[in-house]
Amino acid sequence: MDSIGFDDINPSEMTDVLEINITKTTDSKLPEVDMDNIAFGRAYSDHMFIADYEDGEWKNSRIIPYRNLSISPANAALHYAQSIFEGLKAYRTQDGDIATFRADENARRMRSSAIRMCMPAVPEELFLEAIYELVNLDRDWVPSTDGSSLYIRPFQFAMDPYIGIRPAQKYTFMVISGPVGQYYTEPVKVKIETEYARAMPGGVGAAKTAGNYAAALYPAKRAQDEGYHQLIWTDAHTHKYIEESGTMNIMFVIDGMLVTPQTSDTILAGITRASAIELAKDWGMIVEERRIKVTEIIEAMEQGRLQEAFGIGTAATVSQISVINHEGIDYELPSGESCEISNKLLKSLTDIRLGRVPDKFGWMHKI
Numbered sequence: 001m002d003s004i005g006f007d008d009i010n011p012s013e014m015t016d017v018l019e020i021n022i023t024k025t026t027d028s029k030l031p032e033v034d035m036d037n038i039a040f041g042r043a044y045s046d047h048m049f050i051a052d053y054e055d056g057e058w059k060n061s062r063i064i065p066y067r068n069l070s071i072s073p074a075n076a077a078l079h080y081a082q083s084i085f086e087g088l089k090a091y092r093t094q095d096g097d098i099a100t101f102r103a104d105e106n107a108r109r110m111r112s113s114a115i116r117m118c119m120p121a122v123p124e125e126l127f128l129e130a131i132y133e134l135v136n137l138d139r140d141w142v143p144s145t146d147g148s149s150l151y152i153r154p155f156q157f158a159m160d161p162y163i164g165i166r167p168a169q170k171y172t173f174m175v176i177s178g179p180v181g182q183y184y185t186e187p188v189k190v191k192i193e194t195e196y197a198r199a200m201p202g203g204v205g206a207a208k209t210a211g212n213y214a215a216a217l218y219p220a221k222r223a224q225d226e227g228y229h230q231l232i233w234t235d236a237h238t239h240k241y242i243e244e245s246g247t248m249n250i251m252f253v254i255d256g257m258l259v260t261p262q263t264s265d266t267i268l269a270g271i272t273r274a275s276a277i278e279l280a281k282d283w284g285m286i287v288e289e290r291r292i293k294v295t296e297i298i299e300a301m302e303q304g305r306l307q308e309a310f311g312i313g314t315a316a317t318v319s320q321i322s323v324i325n326h327e328g329i330d331y332e333l334p335s336g337e338s339c340e341i342s343n344k345l346l347k348s349l350t351d352i353r354l355g356r357v358p359d360k361f362g363w364m365h366k367i
C-alpha cells in the first residue's frame, strides 16, 4: 500500500526525534497499586511518551509524568475519528529481566493502520524507541505475579483544531502503559452475530482504528445482556462465514487440525494469531488458514469433531470458548485441562515470554 499524501520519513533525517527528552515524576503512584489484584486498564504507570507531527515531520519526542491532555473542542480526532492504536505487553522474565514481545510487528501494523486512515506513519525506529525508553523508565511497574504483565498502549490521533473534513495536518503519537492481570478469568461464552457487522470489504476492519470498537459496542452489549462475554463476528454480507471475536482472533481444532479464518480486509491480523500459527506448524500440526462457514462449525460441534475453540490476542492471550451460541441454540464445548492445543499454545507463549525456554523465533526484546 502507498501512503496517502504523506512522504515517508527517511530514518537518517530522524536523529532529532529519536532523542527523547525525559522529565521524571517526583510523585510516583506505584505505592498506591495493589500488584496482587490488578484489573485490566485501571492503573497507569508514572510516565507517558509524546511526539508531535507538524509541518510534515515528527518532532519533540518527550517522556513526561502521566497527566491529562489539553485539546481543542474542535479536535478533529474527536469528531471524525482519525485515531489508531496498538496493544502489546512487557513481561518480567524468570531471571528478573524485562522484555517486550514482537514490538516490531506492532510498529508495522500501526504503520498500515495509519496509511488506511490517511495519517502519517510513525517511523518504526521512533515507535520502538518510545516503547523501550518508556518501559525502561517505568520498569518497576512491570508486575511479576502469575499471568500479569505491563500492557503498553501506543496510539496516534489527529490534533488539528478544525472541524472541516480533511486529513489533519497535525498529529500526536503517544505511549502509555499500565500493569494488567488476566483479561478473562474463565472460559468465555460467545454468540455468533448474524445481524450486525464489524467490518465490510473495502472498509477499515483490518486497521486498529478507534471507530471499529465504538461500532462493536452495541451488538456486544446485546450479547452480554443475553449472558455471553463476546461475539463471533461473521461477514457483513451473508453472515455465513466466521471472522473474529471482538478483540481476539478465533481458532478451532477440528479433527486434530488447527483451523482459523484467513486474514483479509475485514479481519485484524493479530500478532498472537500469527505467533500461534508459527508455533503449531513448528510442532508439525496441520494449520489451515481459510474461509470457515458457520455451518461447518455447527456441524463439527454436532458431530463431536470440534475439539477446541479459543480466542487469541495480546490482551486475552489464549481464551478457551466453552459455549458458542448460534440462532438461539447454545452448543457446549470442551474447555479446561482436556483442551490440549489451547493449553499447549498458552504454555508455549508464556514460556517464551517469561524466558523459561530459549527464544528460538527471536520474538523477545530485552530492555
Ligand SMILES: *Cc1c(COP(=O)(O)O)cnc(C)c1O
Pocket: 087, 208, 244, 245, 246, 247, 248, 249, 268, 269, 270, 271, 272, 273, 312, 313, 314, 315
Ligand atoms: C488487537 C486485536 C486483535 C488481536 O491482535 P494481537 O496483535 O494478537 O493483539 C484481534 N482482533 C481485533 C479486532 C483487535 O483489535
